[in-house]
Structure formats: C-alpha cells, structure tokens
Amino acid sequence: MLASSLLRTSVSILGLHTAASPLMGATVEQFEEAKSRLSTLKKDPGNEVKLKIYALFKQATQGPCNAPKPGMLDFVNKAKWDAWKSLGSISQDEAREQYCDLIGSLLTAEGQSSAQVAAKPTGGGAAYETLLVTTEDGITTIKLNRPAKKNAITTEMYNEIIAALDQAAKDDCVITVFTGAGDFYCSGNDLTNFTKIPEDGVEAMARSAGDLLRRYVKAYIDFPKPLVAVVNGPAVGVSVTLLGLFDLVYATERV
Structure with missing residues (x-):
C-alpha cells in the first residue's frame, strides 16, 4: 500500500499526469x-x-x-x-x-x-538556506532549492543535506524523498567550491573537501529509512553518482 501510494506521488511530482500531489504541490x-x-x-x-x-x-x-x-x-x-x-x-x-x-x-x-x-519547514527542524524540507503524510521531502543555478551543490548545500538527512532519520516520517526545484534535479558541483582557496592553502582545502565528501556519502549510506530519488529534470556529476545509494529512483523523461 505504501509502495503504490509512493508511486502515485512520485509520478505526480514528475508531471507524468495532472493529478494534484499533496506532497509537492504549492x-x-x-x-x-x-x-x-x-x-x-x-x-x-x-x-x-x-x-x-x-x-x-x-x-x-x-x-x-x-x-x-x-x-x-x-x-x-x-x-x-x-x-x-x-x-x-x-x-x-x-x-x-x-x-x-x-x-x-x-x-x-x-x-x-x-x-x-515556500512550504513550511519540518516541525522542530532547522531552517535551510539551500533546501526546502517538508514533512506530510509520513513522507519527508528534501528539495534542492537553487533553481536559478540549476541546483548546483555548494559547500553550504552539502552541509545542509547532511543535516537534513540527520533530521529526517529522527523524525516521524516513514520514507524520505529527494527532488529538485525548477527544471533541473541537480547540475552537479557548483564550480565556486573550487575557487575559494583558504589562507592555509590548497592542501588544506583538499583535506576539508575530502572530509566533507566522506561525511556526505556516509549520511546516505547510514540513513535508516527508505530513501527515494524523484529525478525531475537533468542530473549531472555527483548527483548521478549518489543515485546508486537510493533505495528507489523515479525519473521523468526530461532527464
């Protein structure tokens, strides 16, 4: 029953039919x-x-x-x-x-x-600058929210996704859904991540980036609930790589 409900919701999110979606619709x-x-x-x-x-x-x-x-x-x-x-x-x-x-x-x-x-944030959760995080009908939705930049992932977004997954792991939702705002799912890394060299140099930046990536991937691997990707548009780079860590992936024909 949950699976069929999720399928209906995911198909609606992707725009494959016109039924209203209580999960995603404004x-x-x-x-x-x-x-x-x-x-x-x-x-x-x-x-x-x-x-x-x-x-x-x-x-x-x-x-x-x-x-x-x-x-x-x-x-x-x-x-x-x-x-x-x-x-x-x-x-x-x-x-x-x-x-x-x-x-x-x-x-x-x-x-x-x-x-x-935007939709109201998850009750008791943090406010996010680069994400829209909502919980409704037992489903927590984490939406990448930089549509003007095709949802390119900044360092801040990496940290916010880790925090959002940690929050979703503890909330009352049954499953967690990832999707993107606008016409892209995600365009990969924001190139500005590689241009802001700190005072302690490139080596320190590389170590910090490596640590962040490990924590980011670990947040998906250790997530205790079903994790669903609703790929609503083009997906590039790391956003494609990470799809292998989801339990279920739905993709629109526009991908």
Whole structure:
C-alpha cells in the first residue's frame, strides 16, 4: 500500500499526469503570496528569468500554451510565447510549484525570507538556506532549492543535506524523498567550491573537501529509512553518482 501510494506521488511530482500531489504541490495561497512578493524584489533578475516567471505564471493560470504565435517582428510577445510554449504539457499544479520555487529562490538570493512562498519547514527542524524540507503524510521531502543555478551543490548545500538527512532519520516520517526545484534535479558541483582557496592553502582545502565528501556519502549510506530519488529534470556529476545509494529512483523523461 505504501509502495503504490509512493508511486502515485512520485509520478505526480514528475508531471507524468495532472493529478494534484499533496506532497509537492504549492497551494493556491502560496501561489498568490509568491505573486504579491514578486514586486518586492530589489534587483532586476534579468530577461531570461523574467520570461521564465511569465511562462510559469501563464501555465499555472491558463494551462499549456494555446495562443496563436505572434509575428516574427513582434519580438517581445514572440519571446513570451516561446517561453510559455517551451513548458509543454506540464500541469498547472507543477507550474504553480515551480513558480513558487523560483520566486522563493530569488527572494532568498536577496536575503529576504521566502518562508511565506515556500512550504513550511519540518516541525522542530532547522531552517535551510539551500533546501526546502517538508514533512506530510509520513513522507519527508528534501528539495534542492537553487533553481536559478540549476541546483548546483555548494559547500553550504552539502552541509545542509547532511543535516537534513540527520533530521529526517529522527523524525516521524516513514520514507524520505529527494527532488529538485525548477527544471533541473541537480547540475552537479557548483564550480565556486573550487575557487575559494583558504589562507592555509590548497592542501588544506583538499583535506576539508575530502572530509566533507566522506561525511556526505556516509549520511546516505547510514540513513535508516527508505530513501527515494524523484529525478525531475537533468542530473549531472555527483548527483548521478549518489543515485546508486537510493533505495528507489523515479525519473521523468526530461532527464
């Protein structure tokens, strides 16, 4: 029964059908909150991100693009149409969730709290800067939450994932699910991890990185509950390597 329930939830997360998912979907209230907080951004996120925001909003409110294609010389509306059309047939629930994730990540990048946009953190757990961690219906979800950077893993994220797994091992959930915010599962290591050389030199940095990697891998190996990966988009590098440590992996065709 648990397995079939998990399968339904995981398929819904991946957008393979349009049923609402109580595990992952953003509520209408969270979507409305994200809309209202978009205007509080202090920095222009750039045209590419603004087109993504527009497309997700249209998909969330109207569904897949069915508007006629603008003329070639109508550059602005054609760019908007292309962005919306590129979302294909993802459900309105999924688009609403991605919209909230994206606005939340932009707010976090500016140092604003995204708590009102993102799902509420696990009760009694820590607040995370690079993850969204929620528990509902006996399932703890750990979502990599750097969609603007394709969920590239920073040193901070490594440490937060270790902490989130430790917390999930102790909570009341039955299983734990990993997934990514936005259109990527994970793009591997953030290259800035290798550019910040400490004062004590490269050797010390290598030792520290090796220790972190050992603790990171050990957190998966020692995890006492079923661990499920819901690979919602492209996966690169270490994020692929670690899939062998999960008990179950679901992947969308977009991977």
